[in-house]
Amino acid sequence: MPEYSKIAAQLTGQPDLYSALLAAEGAPDLDRLIAACDAEVAARLASVDQGLLRAILRVGAGNEAVDGAGRVIDHLKTTTPAPVFLPEINAGPSISLPTGGQRPDMPAFSDRAFDAWFTAQNVPYGLGLYGENRTCYASAQFADKASDERRTVHLGVDVFAPAGTPVYAPFAGKVRHLTYNADPLDYGHTLILEHAGPLPFFTLYGHLGSSLPSLLTVGESVAAGQHIAHLGDWHENGGWAAHLHFQIMTTMLEQTQGNFFGVGHAGLWGVWSQICPDPNLILRIDPARFVV
Structure with missing residues (x-):
């Protein structure tokens, strides 16, 4: 006791x-x-989110952060998802876009100069990294009262492509949330799908275009491979260069408003990596493409 x-x-x-x-x-x-x-x-x-606190207590006791997270991860390893982008990312050139200074001439993703820089790379896709500790998340919206540690570790994979690029559902599911998250550097237009597996799991699509509400409605079923969204431009995607933030969640914790944490605490990575496992379990991008 x-x-x-x-x-x-x-x-x-x-x-x-x-x-x-x-x-x-x-x-x-x-x-x-x-x-x-x-x-x-x-x-x-x-x-703070009570589900996150319970996940922390579970890990502290030597249990899974989310009961069944391992089963969801094992399930995803055996699936054959539909491509989220067409043409498929592995079918042509792409460029890795780490934010730690490996590309000294690269503007920040929130700097409008990034558009011209990315166009000059002459590739269809740019890739932002899962699990990367990013110094750009320094504002108050990435902190809370329970800790003095900011949430800085990226929980999704970013795929950069021109605004208006179509996005497709990797699995059948239903629309759990369809929201506009309007805070500066938030997701802008956001979609969360719920999927069946050994336990329900979720995929998040952030920084979408304003076409989203005309394409889907909350509660609607979607098919694998269905066109579900377009990439948004600066004025509709939270203030970022056009890209998709793609993320997996094994639980929604206690988030009910159509948003979810896109970055986590470095000191809690053992918890966050079970709540939000590697999106490449679905994207299936060649790991070498994430390396500079």
């Missing part, structure tokens, strides 16, 4: 409650733990 008062005392004064929860012993029940905390810690814990 977890000693709730002892664990609660260990959380008092901690700047990073996430790390402290990872170290908690005995897989404590979150609600009982919050009730045992002082008012300041309880308020900080209550202010």
